[in-house]
Amino acid sequence: MALQGSMSFAAFSFFLLLATLPHEPHASSSGSFGRNINPPGSGLCSSSVIVHGYQCQEHQVTTNDGYILSVQRIPEGRGKGSGSRTSKQPVIIQHGVLVDGVTWLLNSPEQDLPLILADNGFDVWIANSRGTRFSRRHISLDPSSPAFWNWSWDELVSYDLPALFNYVFTQTEQKINYVGHSLGTLIALASFSEGTLVSQLKSAALLSPIAYLSHMNTALGVIAAKSFVGEVTTLFGLAEFNPKGLPVDAFLKSLCAYPGIDCYDLMTALTGKNCCLNSSTVDLFLMNEPQSTSTKNMVHLAQTVRRGVLTKFNYVRPDYNIMHYGEVFPPIYNLSNIPHDLPLFISYGGRDALSDARDVENLLDKLKFHDEDKLSVQFIQEYAHADYVMGFNAKDLVYNAVVSFFNHQVST
Numbered sequence: 001m002a003l004q005g006s007m008s009f010a011a012f013s014f015f016l017l018l019a020t021l022p023h024e025p026h027a028s029s030s031g032s033f034g035r036n037i038n039p040p041g042s043g044l045c046s047s048s049v050i051v052h053g054y055q056c057q058e059h060q061v062t063t064n065d066g067y068i069l070s071v072q073r074i075p076e077g078r079g080k081g082s083g084s085r086t087s088k089q090p091v092i093i094q095h096g097v098l099v100d101g102v103t104w105l106l107n108s109p110e111q112d113l114p115l116i117l118a119d120n121g122f123d124v125w126i127a128n129s130r131g132t133r134f135s136r137r138h139i140s141l142d143p144s145s146p147a148f149w150n151w152s153w154d155e156l157v158s159y160d161l162p163a164l165f166n167y168v169f170t171q172t173e174q175k176i177n178y179v180g181h182s183l184g185t186l187i188a189l190a191s192f193s194e195g196t197l198v199s200q201l202k203s204a205a206l207l208s209p210i211a212y213l214s215h216m217n218t219a220l221g222v223i224a225a226k227s228f229v230g231e232v233t234t235l236f237g238l239a240e241f242n243p244k245g246l247p248v249d250a251f252l253k254s255l256c257a258y259p260g261i262d263c264y265d266l267m268t269a270l271t272g273k274n275c276c277l278n279s280s281t282v283d284l285f286l287m288n289e290p291q292s293t294s295t296k297n298m299v300h301l302a303q304t305v306r307r308g309v310l311t312k313f314n315y316v317r318p319d320y321n322i323m324h325y326g327e328v329f330p331p332i333y334n335l336s337n338i339p340h341d342l343p344l345f346i347s348y349g350g351r352d353a354l355s356d357a358r359d360v361e362n363l364l365d366k367l368k369f370h371d372e373d374k375l376s377v378q379f380i381q382e383y384a385h386a387d388y389v390m391g392f393n394a395k396d397l398v399y400n401a402v403v404s405f406f407n408h409q410v411s412t
Contacts, residue, residue, distance in 0.1 A: 070134035077119030349383030
């Protein structure tokens, strides 16, 4: 599941705890494959795309700070109509934190967004952020070195997204459509607010957008965010935040000891009551996720939860902030600076405890001067956070709307 995107620390805790604690089945048990779709040594193309009859290419993108990112390209669909468009519009799909591109491919091909887009004539590019299983490489650093993990989501804004956009733009020579979920929306919004990517961007679809988290209303999420302070690096002695490692496991289990915290119903407790998940899809998720990120990234995300403001990483010490930013306090990402004529599609759910409807409305208020015909907003009362990536009916409720939105940009 893309937590990501953009996403609060509650979501990370949810995925991490799911990896180590019992979970209860959700909804029906039909619709997924019940196997590890990425065994050791297997690439995402061979294990999750080509097996369904689609073309798929493995690409590598190197960021300006040296990280080598794995990207999968699905240039066309498998249906007769998928190749009819002479100039296929590129679409980048960005997951959230502690997961990777696999999370878009956990249901049947008819239900997975990348394959749906390919079947509808789009040139699809699946991103895998630094530190995840397919993107654990650097031109000079090794993942065993703390220096490899010295980054937060600021670097995803400054380096990963620009490198990916530049690469896809060079390959296709066309402006790019973008889909993000959770953290994938946060880094996009931050980039757009700084004018980054805009010249190469055609439109963006933001699912369960994360920007403001003041109304996140889960007990475990609040406790986790308060616990995950800057001193956590000293606490763990780790630069890599590995969900499957013993120190992180012990930290998360300690949170479950708080009164009123039910770690046996985490899906509902942390994301809201998801309406539409197959238990077999959740099982498949647990076979493949979660992924590592940096401890610094976790601290930055927790800062976002606690402060309710979207800023660059806060080094806490004024002299450190001055050294990095020339200011005592970290600069704010001003979302009001997003170009008013940028086509945006925003979809959020009424049961989402992470991307709470009131916080999304706060985001929409920042976009109140957006050109009316360039902003499309969808509200799905019964949807929670995970439904947007793993929901068995997401095609009918969300993905068809995303396809229509992108098609409208092609025709204008």
